[in-house]
Amino acid sequence: MKDPQIHNASLQQALAQGIGARITQPGDEATPIAGLGFFRREVPSPPVVCMVEPSIILVAQGEKRLWVGGEGYPYDPSRFLVTSLNLPANSEVLVASPEHPCVGLTLKLDLRMLAELITQSGLPPSRDRSAGTGVGIGNMTAPLLKSFGRLLALLEEPEAIPVLAPLIQREIHYRLLMSDQAGKLRQITSVDGQGYRIAKAIDWLKLNYSSALRVEELAARVQMSAPTFHHHFRQLTAMSPLQYQKWLRLNEAKRLMLNEHLDVSSAAFRVGYESPSQFSREYSRLFGQSPRRDIGMLRGQVEGAAGGEGQLAG
Numbered sequence: 001m002k003d004p005q006i007h008n009a010s011l012q013q014a015l016a017q018g019i020g021a022r023i024t025q026p027g028d029e030a031t032p033i034a035g036l037g038f039f040r041r042e043v044p045s046p047p048v049v050c051m052v053e054p055s056i057i058l059v060a061q062g063e064k065r066l067w068v069g070g071e072g073y074p075y076d077p078s079r080f081l082v083t084s085l086n087l088p089a090n091s092e093v094l095v096a097s098p099e100h101p102c103v104g105l106t107l108k109l110d111l112r113m114l115a116e117l118i119t120q121s122g123l124p125p126s127r128d129r130s131a132g133t134g135v136g137i138g139n140m141t142a143p144l145l146k147s148f149g150r151l152l153a154l155l156e157e158p159e160a161i162p163v164l165a166p167l168i169q170r171e172i173h174y175r176l177l178m179s180d181q182a183g184k185l186r187q188i189t190s191v192d193g194q195g196y197r198i199a200k201a202i203d204w205l206k207l208n209y210s211s212a213l214r215v216e217e218l219a220a221r222v223q224m225s226a227p228t229f230h231h232h233f234r235q236l237t238a239m240s241p242l243q244y245q246k247w248l249r250l251n252e253a254k255r256l257m258l259n260e261h262l263d264v265s266s267a268a269f270r271v272g273y274e275s276p277s278q279f280s281r282e283y284s285r286l287f288g289q290s291p292r293r294d295i296g297m298l299r300g301q302v303e304g305a306a307g308g309e310g311q312l313a314g
Contacts, residue, residue, distance in 0.1 A: 012078075012140070019103045023040045023103065026041055026101070032155065042096055050091045054083055057081040057107075062093070062100065068089045069238020073137050074137075083135045084109070084185060107148075110173065111189055118177065143178075147168055151168045201221070212272075250282060250283050264279070267291070
């Protein structure tokens with residue numbers, strides 16, 4: 001009988017080699033399979049601001065850590081990261097080198113598929129209706145590694161991707177529901193749970209970040225009292241609703257200045273600020289320096305070299 005740890009290590013090594021062969025420069029790269037992306041880092045790096053979508057993130061080689069609300073979640077080849085909703089966070093690379101780069105993958109979760117699998121498999125709904133937290137660390141299993149291996153193998157058979165990729169992704173979702181993170185995923189798909197309602201509120205905030213936010217109205221929109229809504233929102237995202245909206249505004253302003261070359265005042269007004277000076281103060285608190293200086297440095301980095309941390313990372 002094979003030693004499970006040795007078996008998993010072999011599967012992880014094969015996964016690392018497969019990813020490393022497909023992304024040879026530091027950065028993030030999408031794949032022809034919907035929702036699947038690769039990343040590669042060759043040096044340790046301090047925390048970088050990012051938005052993590054509902055996803056599972058595997059490190060096949062190296063080590064990373066996600067910071068959410070001051071709490072760190074380290075993950076490596078033996079532990080995967082799972083997030084159940086859109087979370088503002090900070091991502092850092094702990095272990096990486098040019099000889100042994102930190103490589104891995106991200107796969108966006110389909111919450112509707114999770115709900116269908118729970119129903120079809122006869123799994124009982126989550127008894128815990130509280131929001132809990134939106135991020136967790138799970139122990140890697142051989143079935144999960146094997147299913148990801150099969151998904152990567154499809155990249156060598158592109159004509160089969162439309163037919164087989166959805167089936168393998170469905171298997172991955174099922175394996176997650178069989179993992180030690182099942183409770184978190186089952187809870188977020190439960191329509192009578194607090195986590196589901198907070199996720200709906202976040203969807204609204206992402207579409208309406210530039211509008212004035214009235215927490216009582218948003219709470220009513222998702223059928224929660226204002227105190228309950230505020231409590232569970234902070235518990236799940238480590239932010240208040242107003243802080244979450246501010247995070248969305250500042251990051252969108254950063255994108256506008258960097259990619260669309262808006263000046264500071266124009267970007268501030270576009271995302272809903274009435275005072276450019278207030279915008280600059282809050283931008284400096286989040287990113288560590290003034291908007292003008294930050295954008296100037298980022299443009300210099302882009303012109304000097306390609307690659308690096310993206311704004312959507314894990």
